[in-house]
Amino acid sequence: MNKVDFDRLVEENGGSIYRLCKAYVGDTDDLPDVYQETLINIWKALPKFRGDSKVTTWIYRITVNTAISHRRKQKPIINGNSDVLDQMEYDNSDTIFKQEKELQYNKLLKTIEQLKPEHRMIIGLYLEDLSYKEIAEVIGKDTNYVGVNIGRIKQRLTKWMQHG
Numbered sequence: 001m002n003k004v005d006f007d008r009l010v011e012e013n014g015g016s017i018y019r020l021c022k023a024y025v026g027d028t029d030d031l032p033d034v035y036q037e038t039l040i041n042i043w044k045a046l047p048k049f050r051g052d053s054k055v056t057t058w059i060y061r062i063t064v065n066t067a068i069s070h071r072r073k074q075k076p077i078i079n080g081n082s083d084v085l086d087q088m089e090y091d092n093s094d095t096i097f098k099q100e101k102e103l104q105y106n107k108l109l110k111t112i113e114q115l116k117p118e119h120r121m122i123i124g125l126y127l128e129d130l131s132y133k134e135i136a137e138v139i140g141k142d143t144n145y146v147g148v149n150i151g152r153i154k155q156r157l158t159k160w161m162q163h164g
Contacts, residue, residue: 023124024120123157
């Protein structure tokens with residue numbers, strides 16, 4: 001893969017990579033560093049990509065590993081900000097319906113922040129429309145683990161959203 005291919009890969013997947021970094025490290029000063037470090041790691045690993053998995057699964061795995069590695073080097077972040085749905089589009093016009101939609105969106109973001117980092121990563125991958133199998137490959141667990149945790153995360157988020 002050459003620089004043109006790498007640029008295309010980043011153009012197609014950069015938003016997802018950024019959101020996953022943000023899901024794991026939160027909206028901290030470290031976010032740009034983790035994102036940049038992830039891109040560097042992808043560039044360095046390109047010659048080793050054998051095509052045994054989808055390129056997106058491979059990219060997500062590098063992203064997760066980079067974020068985990070970076071986080072281990074840092075002090076624990078208490079109540080870190082992790083807007084995994086940062087890139088979600090919504091209309092913020094002045095209608096009551098759209099204002100309510102925006103309020104619900106912001107409430108969901110704040111609720112996701114309460115999850116522990118591994119669960120933020122899982123829900124972030126889920127929100128990127130990865131299958132349970134793909135998520136399992138990325139995080140190094142089996143599909144049953146992913147399915148059970150996604151179910152639990154959804155229940156927890158629903159409960160927290162309903163009860164504040």
